Amino acid sequence: MLQLFKNSFKTTNDCIILATPLIIFLSILSWYYKYAVVAIDTTPKLILASITIFVMLSGFMAAWLYMAKKTISLSRKIFVFDKDRAKALWALVLSLPKGIGRLFLPSIGVISIYILIYTLIFSGIGYIVGKFIGTIDFSELDYQSIFLFGQEFANKISELSQNELLVLQCWYILALVSIAVVSFITMLWIPEIVYTEKVSFEALYYSIIKIFTHLKNSIILYLYIAFLVVLISILNTFLMFNPILYFIVLLLFYYFLVYIVVLLFSYYEQTFIK
Secondary structure, X not given: OHHHHHHHHHHHHHOHHHHHHHHHHHXXXXXXXXXXXXXXXXXXXXXHHHHHHHHHHHHHHHHHHHHHHHHXXXXXXXXXXXXXXXXXXXXHHHXXXXXXXXXXXXXXXXXXXXXXXHHHHHHHHHHHHHHHOOOOOHHHOOHXXXXXXXXXXXXXXXXXOHHHHHHHHHHHHHHHHXXXXXXXXXXXXXXXXXXXXXXXXXXXXXXXXXXXXXXXXXXXHHHHHHHHHHHHHHHHXXXXXXXXXXXXXXXXHHHHHXXXXXXXXXXXXXXXXX
C-alpha cells in the first residue's frame, strides 16, 4: 500500500491536467450559487436552481471521472514525439462529452442515492437525539460562528444550557460517525461505476463486496484518505484569513482532490482489474 501511495503522487503529477476542468467547473458552480442566492425569491426559482445545480454536478462528474480514467491510462504511455503527446492530450479533451454519454445516468443515480442516504441519516439522528436526549433551537445560533474558533464562538457556546450542549455534541458525534461509515462503504462506488459502467445500485452492491473482500487494504486506504482530508481541513481553518496562505491551501486542495481520485482509481485497477 505504501508503494501505491507513493506511485499515486507521481501519477497525479502526470495527470495534473485534471485540475484544470475541476477548477473551471467549481468556479462556475460557485458563481452560479452566489447568483442563485441573490436571485431566488420564489419556490419555482428555488426548484429550478436546484435542478440546474443537480444536472451540472451530474454532467461534470460523468465527464471528469471518465477523463480521469483515460488520463491515468495515458500517463503510463511513453511518447517519442511531441506531436503524439499533443494528439493524446487533445483526445483527452474530446473524452469529456464521451464521458457524459457513458456515465451521466449513473452519476445522477449516485448523487440521488447520496442525497437519499444522508436525508435518512440526518432525519434519524434528529429523531434519536430528540427522543432520548432533547432538542435545541438552532434558529437562535449564528451558523457562521459555530464553525469558527474564537471569542464569538465561545460566547455562543456559553449561552447554551448543559442539556443543549449535550444535544449539540451528540449531533456532531453521530453525524461524523455516520459520514465516516457511509464514506467507507461507498469508497469504491465511483471507481466501480467508471470501470464497469454498471448502473448505480448494482455498482454500489459490488463495490461494497470488494471493500469487505479486501478489508485490511480498504481500511488502510480509507484511513490514509481521511488523514489527507482532515489535514487539508485543518490548514483551511487556520489559514483562511490570510489571502496568500489561503491561496496556497486552495491549490493543495485541488491537488489532493485529484490525488485522491488517482489513488482510488489506481487501487481499483491494481486490485480488481486483471
